[in-house]
Amino acid sequence: MKRAEVLLPVALDRSFTYSVPEGLDLQPGDIVEVPLGGGMQAGVVWGPGDEDVPAKKLKPVEAAYDLPRLPPEILKFVDWVVRYTLSPAGMVLRIALRGARNAGDESPKRAVITTGDAPARMTAARERVLKTASDNLARIKSDLAREAGVSVGVIDGLIKEGALRIVELPPDPIGSGLDAEFAKPELNAEQAKVAEELIASVRARKFSPHLLEGVTGSGKTETYMEAVAEAVRRGRQALILLPEIALTRVMIDRVAARFGAPPGEWHSTVAPRRRARTWEGAATGETQIVVGARSALFLPFKDLGVIIVDEEHDTGFKQDDTPVYHARDMAVVRAQISEIPVVLVSATPSIETRVNADAGRYRHHLLAERYGGRSLPDIELLDLRDDPPSPNRWIAPPLETEVRETLARGEQALLFLNRRGFAPLTLCRACGHRFQCPNCSSWLVEHRFRRQLVCHHCGHHEDVPPACPKCEMPGKLAAVGPGVERIRDEAAELFPEARLSVLSSDITVGAERMRAELDAITKHEVDLIIGTQLVTKGHNFPDLTLVGVVDGDLGLGTSDPRAAERTFQLLEQVTGRAGRGAKPGRGVVQTFDPGHPVMQALKKHDGEAFYKAEIEARADAALPPFGRLASLIVSAPDKRQAELYARALAQIFPETPGIRLLGPAEPPLALIRGRHRMRLIVKAPRTTDLSGFIRSWLANAPKAPGSLQVQIDVDPVSFV
Numbered sequence: 001m002k003r004a005e006v007l008l009p010v011a012l013d014r015s016f017t018y019s020v021p022e023g024l025d026l027q028p029g030d031i032v033e034v035p036l037g038g039g040m041q042a043g044v045v046w047g048p049g050d051e052d053v054p055a056k057k058l059k060p061v062e063a064a065y066d067l068p069r070l071p072p073e074i075l076k077f078v079d080w081v082v083r084y085t086l087s088p089a090g091m092v093l094r095i096a097l098r099g100a101r102n103a104g105d106e107s108p109k110r111a112v113i114t115t116g117d118a119p120a121r122m123t124a125a126r127e128r129v130l131k132t133a134s135d136n137l138a139r140i141k142s143d144l145a146r147e148a149g150v151s152v153g154v155i156d157g158l159i160k161e162g163a164l165r166i167v168e169l170p171p172d173p174i175g176s177g178l179d180a181e182f183a184k185p186e187l188n189a190e191q192a193k194v195a196e197e198l199i200a201s202v203r204a205r206k207f208s209p210h211l212l213e214g215v216t217g218s219g220k221t222e223t224y225m226e227a228v229a230e231a232v233r234r235g236r237q238a239l240i241l242l243p244e245i246a247l248t249r250v251m252i253d254r255v256a257a258r259f260g261a262p263p264g265e266w267h268s269t270v271a272p273r274r275r276a277r278t279w280e281g282a283a284t285g286e287t288q289i290v291v292g293a294r295s296a297l298f299l300p301f302k303d304l305g306v307i308i309v310d311e312e313h314d315t316g317f318k319q320d321d322t323p324v325y326h327a328r329d330m331a332v333v334r335a336q337i338s339e340i341p342v343v344l345v346s347a348t349p350s351i352e353t354r355v356n357a358d359a360g361r362y363r364h365h366l367l368a369e370r371y372g373g374r375s376l377p378d379i380e381l382l383d384l385r386d387d388p389p390s391p392n393r394w395i396a397p398p399l400e401t402e403v404r405e406t407l408a409r410g411e412q413a414l415l416f417l418n419r420r421g422f423a424p425l426t427l428c429r430a431c432g433h434r435f436q437c438p439n440c441s442s443w444l445v446e447h448r449f450r451r452q453l454v455c456h457h458c459g460h461h462e463d464v465p466p467a468c469p470k471c472e473m474p475g476k477l478a479a480v481g482p483g484v485e486r487i488r489d490e491a492a493e494l495f496p497e498a499r500l501s502v503l504s505s506d507i508t509v510g511a512e513r514m515r516a517e518l519d520a521i522t523k524h525e526v527d528l529i530i531g532t533q534l535v536t537k538g539h540n541f542p543d544l545t546l547v548g549v550v551d552g553d554l555g556l557g558t559s560d561p562r563a564a565e566r567t568f569q570l571l572e573q574v575t576g577r578a579g580r581g582a583k584p585g586r587g588v589v590q591t592f593d594p595g596h597p598v599m600q601a602l603k604k605h606d607g608e609a610f611y612k613a614e615i616e617a618r619a620d621a622a623l624p625p626f627g628r629l630a631s632l633i634v635s636a637p638d639k640r641q642a643e644l645y646a647r648a649l650a651q652i653f654p655e656t657p658g659i660r661l662l663g664p665a666e667p668p669l670a671l672i673r674g675r676h677r678m679r680l681i682v683k684a685p686r687t688t689d690l691s692g693f694i695r696s697w698l699a700n701a702p703k704a705p706g707s708l709q710v711q712i713d714v715d716p717v718s719f720v
């Protein structure tokens with residue numbers, strides 16, 4: 001290669017041609033350093049350079065990094081995502097390079113071990129240390145101190161006197177040393193049949209998409225783990241994608257229990273050096289399994305054998321900022337490029353995936369029964385019109401009774417409300433003033449735990465003032481409506497004996513804290529759990545037998561075309577946490593509309609009827625997956641500027657039979673982070689190349705001022 005096309009991980013939509021100096025042998029995928037605008041920048045060789053650029057204009061590649069080359073599959077995948085999402089190529093490449101740096105030699109961990117010699121002077125504390133260490137295991141100093149119940153100083157003293165010595169431990173392996181036969185479960189007949197089919201597809205080394213649908217607690221995880229095991233057995237790699245970082249901890253423990261060693265972990269809160277090692281481990285093949293969030297799709301796996309997308313219906317798979325992409329859909333693309341199976345897993349599949357399975361595009365595997373002969377929870381719809389809670393209370397008397405009885409039997413209960421904070425709205429009872437975010441069109445949410453009013457869109461926060469800022473009347477501020485923190489207070493009053501735990505993303509911060517909290521619940525050190533959607537998925541609490549849904553109607557009142565689907569998924573999942581152990585479970589859903597199709601589907605455990613009706617409605621309205629949507633958000637600090645530009649785009653919209661433009665109009669959140677927003681929606685038939693259509697439309701767009709942004713979302717899941 002005399003010239004190289006190099007793509008740079010910056011917000012540019014083009015690559016550059018560089019000359020390749022004598023002696024440097026480059027191939028596509030190599031990570032190189034190149035000059036860019038006076039500085040140096042890392043980039044990736046994308047192909048042979050452009051021969052038409054005059055030689056004297058070319059700058060030379062500075063050097064090649066000593067890093068694994070990105071495999072051709074990743075180059076293809078990045079190109080594909082760029083084309084489909086219309087994102088700047090550099091922004092997509094940036095995800096693929098997130099761990100691409102030399103991890104360096106991780107400093108070895110220093111541990112201590114006994115020498116067998118006694119110290120000159122013995123104390124009770126020293127004796128405890130030597131007793132603890134007498135098993136000859138090497139321990140980190142602080143661990144040994146904690147186990148023996150002494151200070152680190154005692155350990156240091158023993159080192160000085162030669163009773164303990166320091167040894168160096170190699171760094172932890174990253175997802176290697178996994179054994180496919182380590183703790184193979186005994187599958188029941190239904191599970192075994194599905195597992196066999198999945199294993200066969202891993203062996204086939206061909207692209208195949210699968211939907212693994214199974215009721216909550218049917219053992220979907222145990223079942224797909226067998227496909228993962230098959231990849232490991234064949235010396236190949238496996239990727240398990242999850243929609244939320246909070247779920248990765250639980251999955252890592254499960255993989256470790258099944259394979260005898262933990263997998264690699266990939267998401268934004270993994271420390272940079274560890275991330276670099278995981279990236280490298282994926283590239284060298286050393287890392288056998290990765291459990292990760294959506295960006296793990298861009299890891300440079302050497303020989304990926306299967307992709308699992310767990311909780312495939314979850315909107316957490318959609319990334320909302322540039323590049324806007326849906327990791328579930330892109331996982332299918334990645335599998336197609338790598339010619340491997342991809343397994344989408346859910347108790348409540350997305351309508352899109354269900355339609356694909358019904359049409360035979362995906363293979364549909366079903367687990368119809370809970371594992372171990374357990375039954376699904378009985379669902380009671382509690383009609384709030386007949387049994388309202390008292391004013392400023394949210395737990396209706398029948399639910400209160402159910403919780404009381406559950407706790408009296410020594411079982412656990414969960415109260416679910418998908419709303420963080422104490423109250424979603426604060427107003428002044430004297431003048432009616434409502435607290436609104438200065439940067440967004442949204443109310444401020446009171447977080448009593450933090451003593452602040454917080455915007456859930458931009459993070460703006462302010463202290464709760466002693467008096468109304470408008471009428472200056474003190475003591476008149478009222479909290480309107482409940483959030484989990486408020487339900488916690490109510491529960492503490494109603495059930496003073498119960499040990500409570502609130503699980504919500506802003507209280508349970510950090511993976512370790514979350515894990516400790518979940519452990520405490522599993523060990524039944526907590527009686528009553530109050531939680532947001534953080535508790536709905538993936539957990540097994542054996543003593544949990546009652547799930548109370550505080551506001552079953554919460555998700556239904558929006559204009560989102562997927563409101564019913566989402567609410568069904570959420571409530572089926574959360575009630576599905578009840579009765580997973582030996583004792584049967586119950587779900588109680590508080591609602592003002594027990595006749596609603598979602599409520600009826602929950603009560604009768606009749607997802608089928610619900611899916612059928614939802615799918616028909618979507619087909620009638622030509623909504624996804626029967627038609628296609630893309631949303632364009634034009635935003636600017638100046639409202640008029642955003643409006644004018646959105647209108648200009650509408651004016652040049654190419655008239656095309658079957659393709660319609662809706663808007664421009666203000667979305668429900670007309671202002672976010674100080675930017676005014678206008679939305680255009682393109683609606684097209686299913687077979688349209690929507691990305692291509694939008695690209696040619698925008699090619700003629702007027703030049704936008706620097707402060708204006710157009711964000712394109714192909715297949716949007718959010719309509720706010």
Ligand SMILES: Nc1ncnc2c1ncn2[C@@H]1O[C@H](COP(=O)(O)OP(=O)(O)OP(=O)(O)O)[C@@H](O)[C@H]1O
Pocket residue numbers: 185186187188191214215216217218219220221222223346347371537538539540576580
């Ligand atoms: N074949 C099996 N042998 C032993 N235990 C099993 C088996 N299948 C399932 N289980 C146990 O049953 C419980 C539920 O299984 P699992 O978590 O795999 O279900 P799931 O369908 O993935 O659940 P959900 O979608 O509700 O989160 C777990 O505790 C799991 O260990």
Ligand SMILES: [Zn+2]
Pocket residue numbers: 437438439440455456457458459460673
């Ligand atoms: Zn805000």
